[in-house]
Amino acid sequence: MDVRPAFDAYISSDGVxxxxxxxxxxxAIDGEGSLNTAAESLGRSYAHAQRRVVELEEAFGPLVERQRGGSGGGGSTLTETARELLAAxxxxxxxxxxxxxIAETVLTGRIVERDGELVTVETEAGPIRALVPEGDGRVQLSLRADAVTLTDPEDTPVPEHxxxxxxxxxxxxxxxAGERIVRVAVDVGIGQPVLALVTEDSRQTLGLEAGSDVVVSFKATATRGVAV
Amino acid sequence: MDVRPAFDAYISSDGVxxxxxxxxxxxAIDGEGSLNTAAESLGRSYAHAQRRVVELEEAFGPLVERQRGGSGGGGSTLTETARELLAAxxxxxxxxxxxxxIAETVLTGRIVERDGELVTVETEAGPIRALVPEGDGRVQLSLRADAVTLTDPEDTPVPEHxxxxxxxxxxxxxxxAGERIVRVAVDVGIGQPVLALVTEDSRQTLGLEAGSDVVVSFKATATRGVAV
DNA sequence: CGCGGATATGTCTATGTCGAAACAACGGAT
DNA sequence: ATCCGTTGTTTCGACATAGACATATCCGCG
Structure with missing residues (x-):
């Protein structure tokens, strides 16, 4: 079973x-300079593209400055709002x-304390603070590799700091090792290693290689879980 | 323009x-114990629900143990695969x-060096290392509040560690302040403050309040951006 | 052996989406 | 004044999706 998480992102406003x-x-409008050629270059119908622009503008404000008539028959350019929307x-x-x-490490454990969304989960490696919206009992925590910070054991801030x-x-x-990003697996006493994504620079300056001792730390607010 | 990011998550396998x-x-099947009542409780047609289950099973493996006949006429239960799929x-x-x-801080800057996905972006506050898949010139970096770690200036590891x-x-x-999670805004010399999401515990132990000096740190691999 | 509740399957219809096409409006260029 | 290419608007039909409905199948139990 080759499962791959995927998503469709969108920005909603006013129901659109x-x-x-x-x-x-x-x-495409930005590149082609006209709604017509933009629709054509995308292989989509002009009628629908035009309707869609009107619909989007009702929700997000003016997006396309349209000009009809004139030399070349007219054309369209994006408004500043449209560029901001695109960037967002x-x-x-x-x-x-x-x-x-990004790879995740899945940790399983049991909720032993809850305070709002914030819970303490007892795992094999010890207690972990995490965000679990609801539920109790057994949980799976998802720890993303890019949320894991590695530090030198000799120079790691005390927990109070x-x-x-x-x-x-x-x-x-x-x-x-990847090109410039390396994935480091760290055994912290649970069944599977914790994965951390660091730059090659970090790997070198920390001198990380198999056998190195290292401190793994991550924020409670970056650790999300679900009850199972 | 009230924009809200949203998403539809899905897991794909084999085109499904x-x-x-x-x-x-x-x-619903797990709760109701039968495909029939599950479809009814969801207000959906049984025929389609059944067909959908078959379709999903072709892609993900056996999901529903179906029993027809017997006392009560039969029923359905989830397989272990189904539970794993649900958890994933x-x-x-x-x-x-x-x-x-989660709130994000948007930092703008200019790419001054690129090494694969890893770039160095010159910003008002100084250089930031981040992941930007492609493009050059001006970029917007998105820094999620849960990826920002705050430490005591007196006890912060040197960059090499x-x-x-x-x-x-x-x-x-x-x-x-929220219930147990607080959002801290830190001025680091750019136009807008950097937002950090920390637990109330952390806020207290670090003694964070308006005016406190604090070190803001975040990983390059947790800082993603797009060229604009 | 039939009952009953559930699964399995086929078909029709409502709905929404999208492309194709046609036509009017516009305004600078010729 | 006319031409031209683009925008604005409407209508029609193809297509996919999902519910409604009908029917066949299955099988432990009384």
Whole structure:
């Protein structure tokens, strides 16, 4: 079973959702200079593209400056609002893409204390503070590799001096190098290693390689879980 | 323009996507004990629900143990695979939900160096290392509040001893308390404050309040951006 | 052996989405 | 004044999705 998490990101306002399709449309308008050629270049019908623009503008404000008549017959350009909307959409899409593509470590445990959304989960490696919206009993915590910070055991702030509430001492058991980003697996005494995504620079300056001792820390607010 | 980022999460396998709708169906089957009453309780047609289950099983493996005949006429129960699938879906949904609901700080700057996905962005506050898949020139970096770690200036690891590549010294300019989670705004010399989400415990132990000096640090791999 | 409740399957229809096409409006260029 | 290319607007039909409905099948139990 090859399961891959995926997503459709969108920005909603006033009941209308701006999605990837709309982003492509705006970019095409920006590039082609006209709604007509934009629709054609995307292989979509002009009628629908035009209706969609009107619909989006009702929700998000003026997006396309349309000019009909004139030399060349007219044309369309994006408004500043449209550019901001595009940027906002791309930012959230990039954030979501991070979640989808980045490896996660799944930790299982049991909720032993709850205070609003904030819970304390007892795991094999010790207590972990995390955010679990609801439920109790057994939980699965999802720890994203890009949320895990590695520090030198000799120079790690004492718990009272950092907002990273979860910390474990561990040993590097694997280093998987990419171009400039490496994935470090750290054994912290639970069944599976905790994955951390760090830059190659960090790996070198921390001298991380199999066998290295390292402190793994991550924030409670970056650790999300669900009751199972 | 009240924009709100949102998303539809799904897990795809073999061309079939398991989405929120399917999760609700499986949970209903689990709760009702039969595909029939599950469909009814959801106000959906039995015929389609049944066909959907078959379709999902072709992609993800056996999900529903169906029993027809017998006392009560039969019924259905979820397989272990189905429970794992549900848990995986809920985990990714929880992660995505985090991105959607958590405040972000948007930093603008200019790419001055690129090494694969890893870039160095020159901002008002100084250089920031981040992940930007492509493009150059001006970028918007999205820094999620839950990815920002705050530490005591007196006890912060030197840059050579941590994988958090970005750090800035700043002053707390605002504390917005929730139940157990507080949002801290830190001025680091750029136009807008950097937002950090920390637990109330952390706020107290670090003694954070308006005027406090604090070190803001975040990982390059947790900082994603897009060219604009 | 039939009952009853559930699963399995086929077909029709309502709905929404999208493309194709046609036509009017517009305004600078010729 | 006319032409031209684009925008604005409307209508129609193809297509996919999902509910409504009908029917066949299954099988433990009394």
């Amino acid at each position: 959702t701006f999605e990837a399709r709309d982003g492509a449309l705006l970019r 959409f791309e930012r959230t899409r990039a954030s979501f893409a991070g979640v989808a593509e 950092t907002s990273a509430r979860n910390r474990f001492v561990g040993t590097v058991v694997g280093v998987e | 996507t398991f989405e929120a709708r399917d999760g609700a169906l499986l949970r 879906f809920e985990r990714t949904r929880a992660s995505f939900a985090g991105v959607a609901e 941590t994988s958090a590549r970005n750090r800035f010294v700043g002053t707390v300019v605002g504390v917005e």
